[in-house]
Amino acid sequence: MxxxxxxxxxxxxxxxxxxxxxxxxxxxxxxxxxxxxxxxxxxxxxxxxxxxxxxxxxxxxxxxxxxxxxxxxxxxxxxxxxxxxxxxxxxxxxxxxxxxxxxxxxxxxxxxxxxxxxxxxxxxxxxxxxxxxxxxxxxxxxxxxxxxAEMPGPTRFKAVCARCGIVVRDKKEVLKNNQILCRPCAFGSYYEPVDPHQHNPID
Missing domain, CATH: 3.30.1330.130 (60s Ribosomal Protein L30; Chain: A;)
Incomplete structure (x- = not known):
């Protein structure tokens, strides 16, 4: 060193x-x-x-x-x-x-x-x-x-949120009411959508 x-x-x-x-x-x-x-x-x-x-x-x-x-x-x-x-x-x-x-x-x-x-x-x-x-x-x-799931290296674990459909990696998903959810869907998020119905702004 x-x-x-x-x-x-x-x-x-x-x-x-x-x-x-x-x-x-x-x-x-x-x-x-x-x-x-x-x-x-x-x-x-x-x-x-x-x-x-x-x-x-x-x-x-x-x-x-x-x-x-x-x-x-x-x-x-x-x-x-x-x-x-x-x-x-x-x-x-x-x-x-x-x-x-x-x-x-x-x-x-x-x-x-x-x-x-x-x-x-x-x-x-x-x-x-x-x-x-x-x-x-x-x-x-x-x-x-x-x-x-916390070890360095390639992704070994994937799940799909039953509510929003997004892929959750590395065992960060949550089982709530017998559903696999991402943490924002399960607990809420640090962000709040301005318009949840808007189209993708980059389309």
Missing amino acids: KDFNTLLEGSAQAHGHLCPGQVIGVRMAMLGCRLIGLDEPSTLPQIKKIIVYVEMDRCATDAISYVTGVKLGRRSLKFIDNGIMAATFVNLETGKAFRIVSTETARELAPKLMPSIEDSRFAQLEAYKIMNDSDLFTVSRVKVNVPA
Whole structure:
């Protein structure tokens, strides 16, 4: 794996800016990979051995993706919307997995490590670069049972929604009132059609 400064620079370029979340994400990813025994996770053959579950949609997630090579489209990046600055790194070959959580006490420690920096955000950024892993994170050994439908690779499972007829992949369908439904039909959706009777606007 490349060194921390090289990874941080590349991650910041890919993300669009350098921020404390980028430092957290790069260090979290480096630690997670080390714990599960992968040193080149973004290249073959290791790229097929890793899944990462992230629990926040913030800057750190982009950094984790950059360092590890995991991606939503590759099905190796899983988003669990817990709103927690945490990620779980899984070695699919060995089953070894660790959940790493960013500590809130690291924020309090940052100005003590960087007393000459008045800007709290910049103090965090610089302090997180040198802070001990034990101050920056809490780490737990965990077990993650990855279902076959969640594994990377080609689509293995398909179903058709009985209400709207759309194809649902990867076991995301719902059985409700003895009908196979897509989740929007079963639970409602984040969107609301403006005119459900309109023709396809691209016809």
